Amino acid sequence: MDFLTTIKDWFIEFGDKFYNTFIVENRWMYLVNGLGTTLLITALALVIGIMLGFIVAIIRSTNQRTGKLKVANFICRIYLTVFRGTPMVVQLLIIYFVIFGSVNISKVLVAVIAFGLNSAAYVAEIVRSGIMSVDNGQFEAGASLGFGYTKTMISIILPQALRNILPALGNEAIVLLKETSVSGYIALEDLTKGGDIIRSNTYEAFLPLIAVAAVYLIMVIIMSSLVSRLERKLSNDKRK
Amino acid sequence: MISVNDLSKSFGDLVVLDGVSTNIEKGEKVVVIGPSGSGKSTFLRCLNLLEQPTGGSVEFEGVDITHAKGKQLNEIRMKMGMVFQHFNLFPHLTIRRNITIAPVKNKILTQAQADKRADELLAMVGLSDKAEAYPSQLSGGQKQRIAIARTLAMNPDVILFDEPTSALDPEMVGEVLELMKKLAEGGMTMVVVTHEMGFAREVASRVMFMADGKIQEEGTPDEIFTSPKNPRLRDFLSRVL
Numbered sequence: 001m002d003f004l005t006t007i008k009d010w011f012i013e014f015g016d017k018f019y020n021t022f023i024v025e026n027r028w029m030y031l032v033n034g035l036g037t038t039l040l041i042t043a044l045a046l047v048i049g050i051m052l053g054f055i056v057a058i059i060r061s062t063n064q065r066t067g068k069l070k071v072a073n074f075i076c077r078i079y080l081t082v083f084r085g086t087p088m089v090v091q092l093l094i095i096y097f098v099i100f101g102s103v104n105i106s107k108v109l110v111a112v113i114a115f116g117l118n119s120a121a122y123v124a125e126i127v128r129s130g131i132m133s134v135d136n137g138q139f140e141a142g143a144s145l146g147f148g149y150t151k152t153m154i155s156i157i158l159p160q161a162l163r164n165i166l167p168a169l170g171n172e173a174i175v176l177l178k179e180t181s182v183s184g185y186i187a188l189e190d191l192t193k194g195g196d197i198i199r200s201n202t203y204e205a206f207l208p209l210i211a212v213a214a215v216y217l218i219m220v221i222i223m224s225s226l227v228s229r230l231e232r233k234l235s236n237d238k239r240k
Numbered sequence: 241m242i243s244v245n246d247l248s249k250s251f252g253d254l255v256v257l258d259g260v261s262t263n264i265e266k267g268e269k270v271v272v273i274g275p276s277g278s279g280k281s282t283f284l285r286c287l288n289l290l291e292q293p294t295g296g297s298v299e300f301e302g303v304d305i306t307h308a309k310g311k312q313l314n315e316i317r318m319k320m321g322m323v324f325q326h327f328n329l330f331p332h333l334t335i336r337r338n339i340t341i342a343p344v345k346n347k348i349l350t351q352a353q354a355d356k357r358a359d360e361l362l363a364m365v366g367l368s369d370k371a372e373a374y375p376s377q378l379s380g381g382q383k384q385r386i387a388i389a390r391t392l393a394m395n396p397d398v399i400l401f402d403e404p405t406s407a408l409d410p411e412m413v414g415e416v417l418e419l420m421k422k423l424a425e426g427g428m429t430m431v432v433v434t435h436e437m438g439f440a441r442e443v444a445s446r447v448m449f450m451a452d453g454k455i456q457e458e459g460t461p462d463e464i465f466t467s468p469k470n471p472r473l474r475d476f477l478s479r480v481l
Contacts (some may be wrong), residue, residue, distance in 0.1 A: 140290055141328035145342035145394060146318035148310065155345055159332050 021207040027198050031208075034194025035215055041111045041190065042177045048116025049176065050169075053123025056080070058153065060124065061131040065139070066149070076124070083121035089182045091118055096186040107188045111180070119176045126168045130161035163234045170227030174220050181216070191215060241266045241301060241398060241429060242287060248295035248453075249282055256282045258453035259296070264398070264431060269424050271440040271461075272433045274450035275476055280433045283450065284400050287431065288320045289313060301397070318346060321391030321399040325406050327383040329375040335362070335386055336371045339393045346394070354393065361389040365419055381412030385419055398429040405436060437480060441465055449473045 022028040056076045063073035083091065095114040096107070134157050142152030184193035195212035199205050242264040249257040256279045264270055272280045285291040287298060289308065297306040305316050330338050339361060340354035349357060362368045365385040375383055384404055391399055401420065405413045417439050424430060424443045434440065440447050440461060447464040449457045449472075457470040465481075468474045 135328075137324060137326055137328040138330065140322075141324065141330070143290060144288060144317055144320075144322035144324075145390070146314045146346050147342070148314050151345060155341065156330055160330075163332065 017204055017207055020202050021198055021204055022211075025201075027201065030189070030194035030197050031191065031211060031215065034189055034191035034212075035219075037108065037183070037189060038177070038180050038191040039219075041108060041115060041180045041183060041188075042173075044112040045115035045119055045176060045180070046173055048112065049119030049123045049172070052116065052120035054127055056120065056124035057127030057131060060128050062149070064128075064132065080121050080124060083118050084125075088115075088118055088179050089185055092182060092185055107183075107186055110186060111183050111188055115176060115180055118179075119172065122172055122175075123169065126165050126172060127161065130165035130168075131157060133164055134160050166231050166234060167227065170223065170231075173227075174223050177219060177223065178216060241268075242431075243299040244287070244296070245299070246296035247283070247286055247293050247298065249279075249286055249291055249293050256453055257286065257293070260450075260453070260455055261296075262448065262455060262458070264429070266397075266429055267427055267445075269430045269443055269445045270432070270448055271444035271446070272431065272448045272450060273435070273437070273440060273476075274456075278450040279453040280450045281402055284402050284431060284433050287400055288317050288322055290322075314346075318342075318348075318394050319397045321394060321396035323384070323387050323391055323399060323401045323404050325403040327375075327380075327387045327407075329383055329387055329390070331375050334372050334374060335367070335378075338375065338386060339390050342390065342394050348394070357393055358389075361392055364392075364422075365389045379412060380408045381415045384408065384412075384416045388416075388419055388423070392423075398431065399423070401430065401432040401434065403433050403435070405434065435480070437465070437477075449476070451476070 022031075056079070059069050059072045059076050063069045092111065092114045095117075096110045100110055138156055138160065139152055142156045147155070180190060181192040183190040184196065187193075189197070191212055195208040198208040202208070244260055244262050244264075247257055247260040248255070258279075260279075260283055272283065274280045282291055286293045287300075289298070289305065293306060297304055299305065300316055300320070305313075308316055330341065333341060336355065336358050339358040340349075340351065343349040343354045343357070344351050358371065359368070362371055365388060367382060367385060367389075370378060370382065370386070375386070378386065388399075388404075404420070405416050408416065413436070417436060420430070420432070420439070421443055432439070432444075442461075444461050446458060447461050448455055449464060449468075449470065451472045457464065457468065457473050464473070465477065468477055
């Protein structure tokens with residue numbers, strides 16, 4: 001009998017906590033709004049990261065292969081060293097409080113810029129390794145058919161490089177999603193901060209934080225499956 | 241058609257070509273033979289400037305192209321096809337796209353015209369059923385035949401062959417040489433670096449023997465194979481024949 005009462009009590013207590021954590025004052029909306037902010041920052045930062053990353057990678061690999069673009073390559077190397085050599089949180093704080101310190105600017109925009117710049121540094125090295133992994137014979141074949149460097153790059157090298165690096169790029173997108181959890185440092189109400197607000201209102205840590213972790217996990221699982229589906233589609237031509 | 245004057249090429253201290261001069265006329269089939277490291281591939285690659293010569297000059301159709309750059313260089317290469325030892329087909333494209341990409345991207349043919357041309361070329365190389373396949377699904381010999389078709393799609397004035405059968409299994413060498421013979425009979429100007437002495441003897445209008453970065457001896461297949469004068473050549477032939 002005692003045993004059953006204990007279980008019953010536990011369920012009642014859990015129900016109360018659940019109710020308190022998510023239902024009272026519509027607290028679950030902190031998580032929903034937070035997730036929206038997290039996804040928005042991730043998506044926009046990813047766009048910046050990929051575009052800027054490709055540009056840096058092309059400059060770097062062009063320099064590596066032809067010895068041209070020395071100055072641009074030097075600037076890219078400084079950029080990579082700085083952004084890969086300092087913590088993300090510190091970069092976010094510097095961009096928010098120092099660079100945009102005296103400007104009235106949306107925090108989301110600051111986060112997008114900070115995460116985008118950081119992600120681009122990693123994307124750049126991934127793409128560069130992809131470009132360098134394409135056999136030099138492919139450049140020569142392109143050249144022998146009358147293609148200049150740019151045309152060879154766009155029609156022949158980049159499609160092959162992209163296919164080789166897709167898993168690594170997908171991984172970078174997942175890392176980026178999780179890294180945005182430090183947005184709270186500039187008082188942005190992202191998913192993590194949303195859970196934390198609930199925690200500080202209810203003095204109950206378990207439920208909100210586990211809920212936050214579960215939402216991240218679900219997002220990551222969805223992204224992984226999208227990447228592997230895309231990967232399969234692109235590799236069709238290789239081994240049918 | 242191609243006039244080479246005192247061509248030299250070094251990689252650092254290593255002299256690979258040391259004053260090569262020759263003329264290649266329209267319709268000629270020049271076969272370049274020689275021991276490995278003799279500079280024959282580098283010679284070929286200097287003709288379409290995949291290697292930048294360090295001295296001398298290369299003239300193509302009356303124009304000095306030694307220092308050609310950009311658009312001019314691309315236009316020269318469109319007229320000088322090249323077939324590689326390792327085929328270098330584009331693995332991400334179908335066979336049809338491999339053949340049509342150059343004329344289409346160079347804005348010489350529309351995709352429809354290029355597709356029609358690809359069908360003709362595929363019939364010629366005997367691989368019509370492979371149009372929608374990918375390079376990885378082909379054997380080495382088939383890949384090389386497609387690489388030749390890809391080069392032909394640009395209607396080049398001359399084709400450079402860089403050891404086209406060296407990477408092939410022995411049973412596939414024949415099909416590629418047959419195709420090259422067919423091209424030769426059709427009047428194509430060809431410069432072929434190869435170890436296939438049978439092909440040299442049968443198809444060449446001129447055989448060029450290179451060693452130590454120099455042309456040591458050149459002449460008709462008969463002169464080279466039955467009455468070689470240069471001792472290096474005699475030594476080389478005694479080892480390969």
